[in-house]
Amino acid sequence: MIAIENVLVSDDVVEAKFVCDLHKCKGGCCEDGDAGAPLTKEEKKIIDQNYAAIEPYLTPEGKKEISRQGKYTYDPEFGWVTPTIDNKICAYGHRDEQGIIKCGIEQAYNDGKLDWKKPISCHLYPIKITETKEYTMVNYEPREVLCKCGCTLGKKLKVPVYQFLKESLVRKFGPDFYEALDQVAQDYFAAKETSKK
Template sequence: MFQLGKSIVSEEIIENDFVCNLNACKGACCIDGDAGAPLEEEETEIMVDIYSKVKPYLRPEGVAVIEDQGAFVKGEDGEWETPLIEGSECAYVIFDEKNIAKCGIEEAYNNGDIDWKKPVSCHLYPIRIREYTELTAVNYHKWHICDPACALGEELKLPIYKFVKEALIRKFGESWYKELEEVAEEHLKS
């Protein structure tokens, strides 16, 4: 671990390679698991504000869950998250013609209907953020369903921190990311 400003960053995001391989995993991270996508406090209001524009992209079962439970819910850990359909897939999941899970929020963004891409936790994946009183932990979340992404990342020689560059800048800013690049360069030399 190393410290960047008020964050503690795992070396794993520098040392491990990763590139999502949706053709292999079919977007399993959005449909497997026992909790919704983590949401930051300020994102909860955004979820409510964009819902009417995102709703036309969603599947009926997703709309039903959101209209029953709300645009976001409090998870078992006490944190905000997206609601789930039958305790499994994210209520905002849609499927393309190849049956690959995609994000209805991101589809609305890609089509220019909203100006917010998706929750930052989704954008950052496989990096997970944990907020503590004084520091923010930046860690690599290893999950077997992402083995194809690790293999593709290794083949393309793309470290995690470069794969999620846009999301890291979105979360921490340009100067933080530049500092991360410098640390990564030094770390890989040693």
């Protein structure tokens, strides 16, 4: 476990290798699970304030479910989450011509319609964040089957989880946190190389 102020980072975040392989997994994390994407209080407000900009990027089915369930719903286990269509694909998602699930929120962001990329829980995946009164816990939790291709690609490219998710980690915790984590990782890799000699 790596401690940076009140953030506890699992060793796997530094040690494990991972790179999303969207052409194989097809963005399955956007439909595989027990609920939609977890949302913070601030993110709920952002969706409320920017829904008009997001709506054109949604499917008719997604719009229908959002109209029926609301822009977000409450799950007893996960708290506030995005609604889903038939307990599967996120209502904000759609499949492109290659069958890959893309995020309507992110597409609105890419087109300059809003300055919020997507829920941080989506951006960080397969890292999951657990908040307690004292600590924020950062764990690497890929899906065993769905994320197998990402684990394989990460090992092939030799990219640690924390490097693949640099943008989202900086977005969540700031650049100083990421620099501290990177230094810990570099020290870890250097020590590992020294032990081999």
